[in-house]
Amino acid sequence: MSEIYREITPLSDNDCFTFFSRQKREFNFPFHNHEEFELNLIWNGKGAKRIVGYHVGEIDDLELVFIGENLPHGWFTHNCQSTEIHEITIQFHKELFDEKFLRRNQLNNIRKLIESASQGILFSRDTIQTFKPRIEALINKRGFESLIEFMSVLNDLSVTKNQYLLSPVSSSSQGVNLKSRRLEKAFEFIRSNYDKEISLADVSKIVNMPEVSFSRFIKKRTGSTFIESLNEIRLGHASRLLIDTTITIAEVSYKCGFNNLSYFNRIFKKKNQCTPKEFRANYQGTKVYI
Secondary structure: OOOOEEOOOOOOOOOOEEEEEEEEOOOOOOOEEOOOEEEEEEEOOOOOEEEEOOEEEEOOOEEEEEEOOOOOEEEEOOOOOOOOEEEEEEEEOHHHHOHHHHOOHHHHHHHHHHHHHHHOEEOOHHHHHHHHHHHHHHHHOOHHHHHHHHHHHHHHHHOOOOOEEOOOOOOOOOOOOOOOHHHHHHHHHHHHHOOOOOOHHHHHHHOOOOHHHHHHHHHHHHOOOHHHHHHHHHHHHHHHHHHHOOOOHHHHHHHOOOOOHHHHHHHHHHHHOOOHHHHHHHHHOOOOOO
16 A cells, blocks of 8 residues: 655644645655645646545646645656746645634635545646635735635635535545435445445435435535545545555456446446556655655
8 A cells, every 4th residue: 555645844833824835846745644735836737646635646837736635646747847946835624713713704614615625635727716816925925814714715715716625535535424324324325335336216215205305416516426425435445445455446346336337437437537456556756655
């Protein structure tokens, strides 16, 4: 199994957040995680490899990602040809927004953003172009002014459109609060039986709802259909097996409840923009440290 470097960040207990601005020739920091939340802005890094949780992808010349607590992540040189890569990283304590504080009505959007960060959030190009000057300007602000502007940036990011969740079945232990006993029961059943044949009828029976009602219910509460939710969980486990084992891709498919290899390959590629074989090669080609 690939080990993940545990970063001890320089953020002190006396600071609300810390700000790093760097220019570099390559990406050479290992795959890692940390307790702090992180907002990472990169430009002139086209072709670099991004790994967030179970996600592997190649970045464009503008990149803005929000990383949640303990979510493994890293950027690697890969196909990047630039020798003038710019990176701004902002890290802040989870205690900056404690749970009680986040329940206030005025912080509803920030709360949702922070909850979603456990899955890694990639922002659209238009959003990055809008926020890049504001993020760069933070380095010149001090004290309370810097905190207010940083919180304003987070709030404005929280309401932007075209946010993409990079690792919906994340490797963070946090998970997303489903806020529904029926959904919790349904997902508990799915997670315990993902490697077996599961039907909508099976899960509907577990939560004591008619199939049609449960189908509408899960779509409304999660934004995904039952099949999409089931596949997300199965694909998460498949990604882990591809990373941690050397069993064949067919075996990975069957161990995760996919009885049709071509179907598994198709939906895996749709989700990850690469085949299971390419995903394994990408991950195993990443240098990680203990």
